[in-house]
Amino acid sequence: AQSVTQLGSHVSVSEGALVLLRCNYSSSVPPYLFWYVQYPNQGLQLLLKYTTGATLVKGINGFEAEFKKSETSFHLTKPSAHMSDAAEYFCAVRNNAGNNRKLIWGLGTSLAVNP
Amino acid sequence: EPEVTQTPSHQVTQMGQEVILRCVPISNHLYFYWYRQILGQKVEFLVSFYNNEISEKSEIFDDQFSVERPDGSNFTLKIRSTKLEDSAMYFCASSIGSGGSTGEQYFGPGTRLTVT
Numbered sequence: 001a002q003s004v005t006q007l008g009s010h011v012s013v014s015e016g017a018l019v020l021l022r023c024n025y026s027s028s029v030p031p032y033l034f035w036y037v038q039y040p041n042q043g044l045q046l047l048l049k050y051t052t053g054a055t056l057v058k059g060i061n062g063f064e065a066e067f068k069k070s071e072t073s074f075h076l077t078k079p080s081a082h083m084s085d086a087a088e089y090f091c092a093v094r095n096n097a098g099n100n101r102k103l104i105w106g107l108g109t110s111l112a113v114n115p
Numbered sequence: 116e117p118e119v120t121q122t123p124s125h126q127v128t129q130m131g132q133e134v135i136l137r138c139v140p141i142s143n144h145l146y147f148y149w150y151r152q153i154l155g156q157k158v159e160f161l162v163s164f165y166n167n168e169i170s171e172k173s174e175i176f177d178d179q180f181s182v183e184r185p186d187g188s189n190f191t192l193k194i195r196s197t198k199l200e201d202s203a204m205y206f207c208a209s210s211i212g213s214g215g216s217t218g219e220q221y222f223g224p225g226t227r228l229t230v231t
Binding site for chain 1: 148
């Protein structure tokens, strides 16, 4: 069975500081990994994804994440936080084989950016 | 840019009542999904739908739940007799395909269901 653990339900950074949101996954098959962002009163928007190939993936709004198989991690980073990055961030995993296409989600991390 | 839409944005209903949550997926997408998020908990998969039939469902998706694609554009989730524990944000999603890059799921803004 697949699962996702996001360490830290709340992360607070200063504007301009590094953002690091942690995600570890468990999967018995090669996973597809995703980060979604949810701004207040809005839906879930895809930030970036890893399917195959390059393990460092870049997404929208300056975010990137690195797939580390040995550590079963897919941490999300951004070099310099902006006030507009304040949102809820969700890591998710999906089976990349067979007919199982559902996303398995982490609990989410709420990012606050302080001026 | 095409997007998934959901109506209503907020639905309040009494326990035991039937509710229908509506979604309009992106027009050329073939796979449809419902997820829900109870306040403070993880987003949970409910059901996926392809070619006019359910392709997968979770344990949550019991006989009280049903999905339908009544026409070429809408995708609905019906809860036959709502319970207090059905109170949650319900998200609809759609994807072009099921694998690789075509399997990327696009989400609607959600419907907040409150059962009193």
